[in-house]
Amino acid sequence: MRPTIIFSMLCLLVVQSSLLTAQVAAGPMLGYSEMREVVIWVQTQKEAQIQYKYWPTDSPADVHWSEKERTEKGHYFMKKIVLDEVLPGKKYAYELYVDKKKISFPYPLTFQTQELWQWRKDPPSFKFAVGSCTYTNQPEFDRPGRAYGGTYDIFNKIYDQKPDFMVWGGDNIYLREVDWNTRSGVYKRYNEFKKQKELQPLFASAHHYAIWDDHDYGPNDADRAYWGKEWTREAFEENWGNPNYIFPDEAVTGTFFWQDVQFFLMDDRSFKAPNGDPDPAKDYFGKKQLDWLIDALTLSNATFKVVVTGGQIVNPAVLFENMSTYPVERDQLFDRIAEHKLSGVIFITGDRHNTSLRKLDRPGNYPIYDLTVSPLTSGVAAARDIEKNSPDLIPGTLIEDIQTFGLIEVSGTVKERKMKINIFDNTGLKKWDFEINSAELQDSGK
DSSP states (O other): OOOOHHHHHHHHHHHHHHHHHEEEEEEEEEEEEOOEEEEEEEESSSOOOOEEEEETOOOOOOEEEEEOOOOOOTTHHHEEEOOOOOOOOOOOEEEETTTTTEEEOOSOEEEEEEOOTTEEEEEEEEEEEEOOOOOOOOTTTSSSSSOOOOOOOOOHHHHTOOOOOEEEEESSSSOOOOOOOOOOOHHHHHHHTTTGGGGGEEEEEEEEEEHHHHHHSSSSTTOOOOOTTTHHHHHHHHHOOOOOOSSSSOOOOOOEETTTTTEOOEEESOOOOOOOOOTTTOOSSHHHHHHHHHHHHHOOOOSSEEEEEEOOSSOOOOTTTTTGGGGHHHHHHHHHHHTTTOOOOEEEEEOOBBBBBEEEEOOOHHHHHHHHOOOOOOOOOOOOOHHHOOTOOOOOOOOOSSEEEEEEEEOOOSSSSSSEEEEETSOOOOEEEEEGGGGGGTTTTT
């Protein structure tokens, strides 16, 4: 065969592959992973039938097919499908079919199920990524001047670390003036975020969980008075694959497990009183949500109980939207953790556009840590002097000049678990690490 003919055939194959991939606007993106099912999200360019083929990587002949579903214009051509022909502790490869045609991607499509380790052996080791504050530039709608969003290459650096899953800590999108007054504006903002090419390999191979903060809930510093919260809540639930919502039609509060660690996803917007409310006892999480958190922490037998929320909890500086600006409820939170003798509680937060690890020392009891990882792509911001000089700040952990992400590794035997926090900048350079042992987080009354 002539070289020119071979070249032409290769070019045709590349064009055909590109055309097939072009049918997908964003994704596929893995949502939650459990022992008996996982969920996968995808968005097509137009109405289409989608289906997944999947099989264990150690048994390629054991092929399963998902249900066939259609994407619809009214839901911006997004669809989540549950894959439930799976077994615990397995790695799977999968393929996406759009209108019965296999879509090709230049990176592997894989997912995993969680392991059934209880009563059998020590919990498995795992690692997860965490970060907050992702601004996607769109010049025609951005404020004039220098672009606020930075490089998206940070998502390639996260992908290179091969996390089992990622926890998105809020401000995952930045709603703007053109967005927050209409349902269509909210969905289009998600579309801009989700379609970034640097995100796609990470979406396809790590499982994703999310909480929101003000910029994906509504306008800056938005609270329970925001008029469009039904749109943003609907869009959040359609765009993320969280396994549950504790307060349907009210908030995005939820929880999930990964091996021996339980995560509590707290909504710091839906029940929140305005910042300007003069009542020192004003709602932050609100009584109903705080009651649920304490009950859920009390029920939990997890080694580490990780509370994820948008704003800082431990930072005592009465600044911005730290929980310290809602002092009565903050005191109630810490008092109830002590009263219920809750061990293993750690906070992961975002919002502040700088990264730090803070520690609340409690006389006669274990310290409570608050890891803030921010921003992923948004502009960075310096901490105030009162925060830099505060004794709760662990020396050497404040980063305020570059975008960062966290990679947290959990390992060890069931009685000697450890959580190693690693912080990387947007070039992939490791900035610091810090290790917390489960034995250090035992309530003095237990």
